[in-house]
Amino acid sequence: DGGITQSPKYLFRKEGQNVTLSCEQNLNHDAMYWYRQDPGQGLRLIYYSQIVNDFQKGDIAEGYSVSREKKESFPLTVTSAQKNPTAFYLCASSIRGGSGMNTEAFFGQGTRLTVV
């Protein structure tokens, strides 16, 4: 089955620690995204990547880092510089549209990160 997989589902972090959230897709999509969702809030874009070895900051990139070494994988690291990391993190992927043609974004099931 094709899809997008996030792991782990739940993650606990001690203050001062870096943690990495995994996102893997086997849909052969070029573009991948990380969003943060706080309770009762919408989705805010952290980072996105349109192609391997390239990524761009979204609206709330401070305290986060990413890499895109493989088309299938787009891991997100939450660093100790992120002062309020407790949130629900969603990864998504889509076919990179040409000539302004957007397509559906497929989401993973999310990782709930809690600082303890």
Add this chain to the structure above:
Amino acid sequence: GENVEQHPSTLSVQEGDSAVIKCTYSDSASNYFPWYKQELGKGPQLIIDIRSNVGEKKDQRIAVTLNKTAKHFSLHITETQPEDSAVYFCAAPWMDSSYKLIFGSGTRLLVRP
């Protein structure tokens, strides 16, 4: 850049009634408008989308309408059922080279049995 506003933030309807959620967007060049449904503890799933070359699209009990002149689009759910209870998000693309989606703030729909 794109700005998407969504209303209402919460909506409670009786089973069998209709529900309407509205969104406005700011970038007149935007050409793709998806709606996502998010159940508790899960990732959003696309339920319907519309492109700027049509004004309405239907899929069984759900429909989306688009008014390009006014820059707003709406989700209509008819004959609501308890399983329709969820959070619904609209989105529109930021029409720079990234075409990344900008999401509305979400509507929590509760269908009362």
